[in-house]
Amino acid sequence: MAKQKKQNIIDIEHLTVRYGDFVALEDISVHIKRGSITAVIGPNGSGKTTLVKCIIGLETPTAGTISIDGASVKESIGRIGYVPQRFSFDKTLPITVEEFLHLSVCGRKQHIKKDNINSVLDMVDMKVQKFKRLGALSGGQLQRILIARALLHERDIMILDEPSTGIDAVGERSLYKMIKSINEKKKTTFIIVSHELDFVTKYADSVVCLNRKLICHDAPEKALLCEGVKELYGSHVAVHLHHKH
Numbered sequence: 001m002a003k004q005k006k007q008n009i010i011d012i013e014h015l016t017v018r019y020g021d022f023v024a025l026e027d028i029s030v031h032i033k034r035g036s037i038t039a040v041i042g043p044n045g046s047g048k049t050t051l052v053k054c055i056i057g058l059e060t061p062t063a064g065t066i067s068i069d070g071a072s073v074k075e076s077i078g079r080i081g082y083v084p085q086r087f088s089f090d091k092t093l094p095i096t097v098e099e100f101l102h103l104s105v106c107g108r109k110q111h112i113k114k115d116n117i118n119s120v121l122d123m124v125d126m127k128v129q130k131f132k133r134l135g136a137l138s139g140g141q142l143q144r145i146l147i148a149r150a151l152l153h154e155r156d157i158m159i160l161d162e163p164s165t166g167i168d169a170v171g172e173r174s175l176y177k178m179i180k181s182i183n184e185k186k187k188t189t190f191i192i193v194s195h196e197l198d199f200v201t202k203y204a205d206s207v208v209c210l211n212r213k214l215i216c217h218d219a220p221e222k223a224l225l226c227e228g229v230k231e232l233y234g235s236h237v238a239v240h241l242h243h244k245h
Helices: 048-055 071-081 095-102 115-122 139-152 169-186 199-204 227-233 236-242
Strands: 008-019 022-033 037-041 063-066 080-083 156-160 189-193 206-211 213-218
Touching: 008 048, 022 048, 022 063, 022 189, 022 206, 037 048, 037 169, 037 199, 048 156, 048 189, 063 071, 071 080, 080 139, 095 115, 095 139, 115 139, 115 169, 115 213, 139 156, 156 199, 156 236, 169 189, 199 213, 206 227, 213 227
Parallel strands: 022 213, 037 189, 037 206, 080 156, 156 189
Antiparallel strands: 008 022, 008 063, 206 213
């Protein structure tokens, strides 16, 4: 009989990160449900990026634990796709979207079937840009290609750090609709660092609000009515949420 999967895919327990006397995160406990879209919000310097770095193994917690399906972060790196806020590269580099997708993380070629590339490009609605030069893509198109690259390598957890940075309002809406579609079709778990409360109310299943400590972790309709969140973002948050339905 197959072992039943746990409801939570990520369990963070009493996570603390210190840099000398500075406390970046203090006693954070968060549980991310499998197949959910979780928004991580909070002001600048609240520890959002530090939390993400701990999940992907770029930071070592001072105290506390992170487990992914019961395994350590180190054992689970291959399951996590990460799309940074900014992806820097030489835009004059003569590499196409297809060629970029053929490259592995370490820069060496992998044997990836063209059908798989076409499939992920379809998912992110970028198939027509397959032979376009990477440096000629818009900010929104590049974000889609980075997501496609992670999906190509079968990542079942996707972490996106401010994915709408540098994208206009139309592109932003399109990007978040695409994320929701992938989440529903592939049951991919998304953790998205965002300042966009409109995205939170429309697409997120749960909200983690940080300000070095955990302010709240709940469904959007509850989290955005939390007094701590309203103090950070203003009372208009509650009004905006009431207009959702």
